[in-house]
Amino acid sequence: MALIHRTTVTPTKLELLAAWLPTRPWYEGGAGAPELAKAGGFRLDDPEGEVGIEFMVVADDSGPRPAAYLVPLTYRSAPLPGAGHALVGTMEHGVLGKRWAYDGCHDPVLVAQLLALVEGRVQAQAQSLSDTPDHDITRSCSRADLPSTATATDDEDGTELLLPDGTALRLHRLPLPGTEAPEGAVGHVAGVREAPDGTRVPVVFATLRPGP
Structure with missing residues (x-):
């Protein structure tokens, strides 16, 4: 299980995301800088214990209407070869040192752990507590033996993870309202996000659809 450290991070995650989010095709904010606040999320464990895996939900009030974005992040102790295009930024962790x-x-x-979550082979973990399952995260899958690799493509609607067998896992960067898989889906991941007034809103984070 991942150990959550109570320490400082410089710059903060929200500061990194404020610079990165406007570069994404699915970002809906205005011309000014994002006005971000944490609005929920969860974690997954790396079986090797080397990579931090966090699914953040951040609220943004800078656009024409309030928005909440799903931002899956990984934290590494060294650069990931061939992934320079996917670097959000670097930060100094008070315990772990420099993190990418x-x-x-x-x-x-x-990607491998997210697909394992969809299949039900791993348990989502609380975002800010060590060794604590997050039972707000639910999932479904009518498929068995999903591939563990995928190619990611961003568009204005979110991010599609295309699996080698043609199955596609769509990450809803602006999570959909509700708890159930949309019509035609063969799997999904759902949870909650926090509204500005503190209420917990059920949302769908990802949808699995069959290939051709």
Whole structure:
């Protein structure tokens, strides 16, 4: 299980994301800098214990209407070869030292664990507590033996992880309202995000759809 350290991170994760989010095709903010606040999320464990895996939800009030974004991140102690395009930034961790933060959709460790979550082979973990399952995260999957690799592509609707067998896992960068898989899906991941007034809103984070 991942150990959550109570320490400082410089720059903060929200500061890194404020610079990175406007570069994404699915970002809906205005011309100014994002105005970000943490709005939920969860973690997954790396079986090797080397890579931090976090699914952050951040609220942004800078655009024409409030938005909440799903941002899967990985944290590494050294650069990930061939993933320079997916680097969100670097930060100094008070316990672990320098960390490289990546858009986790392009990190094979996160992708493999996310697919394992969809299948029900791993348990989501609380975002800010060590060794604590997050039972708000639910999932479904009518498929068995999903491949453990995928190619990520961003578009205006989010990020698609295309599996070698043609199956596609769509990450809803702006999570969908509700708890159930949309019509035609063969799997999904759902959870909650925090609204500005503190209420917990059920949302769908990812949808699995069959290939051709």
